[in-house]
Amino acid sequence: MTSSPDTVTSPGRSEGTQNRNPRATWGLVVGASLISTGLAAYEIVPASVTPVIRDSLGIDATAAGLLVGTMFGTAVVASLPTGALLDRMNTRTAMVLAVFLLCIAGGWGWVAGQSGNYRQLILSRILGGIAYVAVWNAGIDIVSRSVGPDRRATAVGVFTASGPVGFALGQGGGPLVASHFGWPAIFIVFVGIALLGLLIFWPTSRGLGHSSGDAPTLSEFGAVLRNREVWLVGGLGFAGYALYLFVNSWGGPYLTQELGLSVTVSGALVAVFPAIGIFARTSSGLLSDRVFAGRRRPIVLGSFVVATPLVLSFTWLQSIPVLVAILLVTGFAVQLTLGLSFTYVRELVTEQVAATAVAFQTSVGLAGAFVAPIIGGRLVDTGGFEVAFLVAGGVAIGGIVLAWMAPESAPTRG
Structure with a gap:
């Protein structure tokens, strides 16, 4: 008999976890992280060469922005169905299929870019968005099950650091690739990183394809969506991602328009905000596991x-030095939540629906990422940067309220 997802139960270890070689476990984490890094770079890379793409395709800024935004929008819609599917299939196989989809999407985007077909390019990005959310949800699921509860947040934190690493590679490498091979090549170059990750992931993930227990019933799936605690942690993810994308999107324009810095300098300064996430996301789990004895809420x-x-x-x-310091500290603080929330939410439900809970967290979090730049732009247009950052501060206050109300996760409960 399986327990209801409404019951807070510490997810059991997957079969074979207790006897796994530590080298194989961390090989799995590295392989899954490389796959995710390749997808994150693919996701953000059009932003690095937006002027070139606009000139080549003859499109406006909104249309160019959709080349990035489409993947976020697709992930919001596809995340929950993907998570429900992952709870019913072999997660290891799902990672392989997702990399295969990325290869198709990358090749499709390269061909569409070469021919100047904007519509086909958008469609390829939708396919890439499905691959991205499948890798993200499946990766968190299988990495979580590869270690015991005392190291789970640490392992997941390392995996989620693949996001800022991929963003940095995409932002920094995109212009170089475009200058040497033409801008359509940006859609295929990072597929190689994902393929390398798959070569490491596949042999080190044997025995971890399925979680322990039966596939969730429809009633158990519905119970995840009715779980108040899951919604609270989902709200934390929404607030965290909204702040993350707001500062990423409007921190640079503020420095340029209000302080008179060049676009290049502003971009370089704001880049510290996501880059610090490499340390924040990896250390969030370590802090939780080691310093706070497995507690996530503090x-x-x-x-x-x-x-x-x-x-x-x-x-x-x-x-300027003070603002850079603020960007560093804020980026570190916000991304502590982004790294930990996925471990947090899966510990509020049973193992049978853990992937569904992670997918819910992904969907709600990326909804915050999707709306923040748009609403932020509207606020800047109507009230200026002061109003926009004031509202963003209000979102952060909302995060405090949600965190105060949130429960402790399963490993710390008696």
């Missing part, structure tokens, strides 16, 4: 407590 609460005054004060300060 980390996410502290994340928003630190970020709130910094976001609210951003437009009141004129010193």
Whole structure:
């Protein structure tokens, strides 16, 4: 008999986890992280050469922005169905199929770019969005099951650091690839990273394709969506991703338009905000597992407590060194939540629906990422940067409230 997902139960280990070679376990983490890194780079890379793409295809800024935004939108819609499917299939096989989809999407995008077909390019990005969300959800699921509860947040934190690593590779490598091979090549070059990751992941993930227990019933799946605690942690993800994308999108324009810095300098300064996530996301699990004895709530609460005054004060300060320091500290604080929330949410449900809970977290979080730049732009147009950052600070305050209300996860409960 399986317990209801409404019951807070510590997910059991997958078959074979207890006897796994530590080298194989970390090989799995590295392989899955490389796959995700390749997809994250593919996701963001059009943003690095937007002017070139606009000139080549003759499109406006909104149309060019959709080349990135389409993947976020697709992930929001596809995440929950993907998670439900992952709870019913072999997660290891799902990773292989997702990389295969990425290969198709990358090749399709390259051909569409060469021919100047914008519509086909968007369709290829939709396919890439499905591959991205499948790898993200499946990767968190299988990495979580590859280790015991005492190291789970650490392992997942390392995996989620693949996001900022991929963003950095895409932003920095895209212009170089475009200058040497033409801008359509940006859609295929990072597929190689995912393929390398698959070569490492496949032999090290044997025995971890299926979670322990039966596939979830429709009633168990529905119970995840009715679980108040899952919604609270989902809200934390929404607030965290909204802040992350808001600052990524509008921090640079603020430095350019209000402080008179060049676009190049502003971009370089704001780049510290996502880049610090490499350390934040890996350390979030380590802090939770080692310093707070497996408790997740103190980390996410502290994340928003630190970020709130910094976001609210951003437009009141004129010193560039101080603003860079604020970007570093805020980026670190916000991404502590982004790294930990996926471990947090899966520990609030049973193993049978863990992938569904992670997919829910992905969908809600990326919804915040999708709407924040759009609403932020509207606020900048109508009220200026001060109003926009004030509203962002309000979102951070909301994160404090949600974190205060959130429960402790299963490993710390008696």
